[in-house]
Amino acid sequence: MCQQTTVAAVVPYFERWMAAFPTVAALAAADEQAVLGHWQGLGYYSRARNLHRAAKAVMERHDGKVPGDLALLEALPGIGAYTAAAVVAFAFDKPAPVVDANVARVLARLHDFREPIDSARGKKFLNEAAWTLQPESGAGKFNSALMELGALVCKPRSPICPLCPIRGACRTRDPEALPIKRSRQAVTSVTERRAWVVENGAIHLALSTERWKGMWILPEIDDEGAPVVHVENYPITRYRVRMEVVVAPCGSVAGLRAFSWHEIETIPIPSPHRRAIRALAETQVTRHR
Ligand code: SF4
Numbered sequence: 001m002c003q004q005t006t007v008a009a010v011v012p013y014f015e016r017w018m019a020a021f022p023t024v025a026a027l028a029a030a031d032e033q034a035v036l037g038h039w040q041g042l043g044y045y046s047r048a049r050n051l052h053r054a055a056k057a058v059m060e061r062h063d064g065k066v067p068g069d070l071a072l073l074e075a076l077p078g079i080g081a082y083t084a085a086a087v088v089a090f091a092f093d094k095p096a097p098v099v100d101a102n103v104a105r106v107l108a109r110l111h112d113f114r115e116p117i118d119s120a121r122g123k124k125f126l127n128e129a130a131w132t133l134q135p136e137s138g139a140g141k142f143n144s145a146l147m148e149l150g151a152l153v154c155k156p157r158s159p160i161c162p163l164c165p166i167r168g169a170c171r172t173r174d175p176e177a178l179p180i181k182r183s184r185q186a187v188t189s190v191t192e193r194r195a196w197v198v199e200n201g202a203i204h205l206a207l208s209t210e211r212w213k214g215m216w217i218l219p220e221i222d223d224e225g226a227p228v229v230h231v232e233n234y235p236i237t238r239y240r241v242r243m244e245v246v247v248a249p250c251g252s253v254a255g256l257r258a259f260s261w262h263e264i265e266t267i268p269i270p271s272p273h274r275r276a277i278r279a280l281a282e283t284q285v286t287r288h289r
Pocket of ligand 1: 106109110153154155159160161164165166167170171172175
């Protein structure tokens with residue numbers, strides 16, 4: 001849940017999630033719509049789908065027990081090197097290279113590594129450097145300590161070197177110049193048109209098969225001439241999306257399903273679409289063109 005999302009934002013979602021799916025078995029047995037419903041508002045829904053798939057895989061391959069092995073964890077849907085290492089170190093207290101942004105910064109400075117840390121060579125270097133430091137016991141505490149060192153002492157700006165417990169081993173003379181990163185991918189602006197189809201007190205929505213697979217969304221429409229009644233701007237991956245909503249008559253878009261206003265509160269709808277629906281419902285834009 002904390003990928004791309006702050007801990008403060010995650011806490012209430014995590015608590016509701018754990019109440020609904022307290023065990024791997026409960027999550028594996030859950031309906032996908034219920035899983036997506038509990039993720040609603042967190043964004044990046046592939047994480048919810050992957051957790052669901054991973055829970056099913058743990059039931060099938062590991063008799064319901066999460067494995068404490070890097071390779072077995074990485075073979076599960078949605079689990080990459082970082083998450084696998086975090087599970088092994090924090091849940092099983094076994095050595096594993098947990099390299100988050102804070103740890104990457106500490107390691108790059110400690111070794112005065114002057115290459116991009118987000119390159120293939122950089123990642124390999126950090127992984128090996130983190131492995132070299134792992135203690136035989138107490139890996140959970142050690143990895144936590146390294147993360148905290150980066151967050152509280154070896155900060156991106158103004159690191160507190162005089163107070164640093166590993167100052168004697170640190171090779172860099174210019175900590176603020178490190179780590180080096182490749183230039184960021186440019187953000188691309190895109191505009192998409194969505195239809196507001198309301199008839200007889202029901203709103204007509206499409207089941208997404210792409211970005212928000214399994215969730216209900218305002219349907220796409222190709223109608224340049226229609227006046228825009230609502231705009232939602234939102235970021236997703238490297239895109240900045242301008243979603244323009246236009247009123248469309250019933251039947252103008254195929255394959256929709258009608259929902260009552262009560263029902264839409266209970267089905268999974270991605271946040272930008274839900275915001276648009278709520279805003280338009282409030283302004284009572286229910287007439288046909
Ligand atoms: S001595 Fe300074 S730069 Fe080096 S690891 Fe410690 S806080 Fe970071």
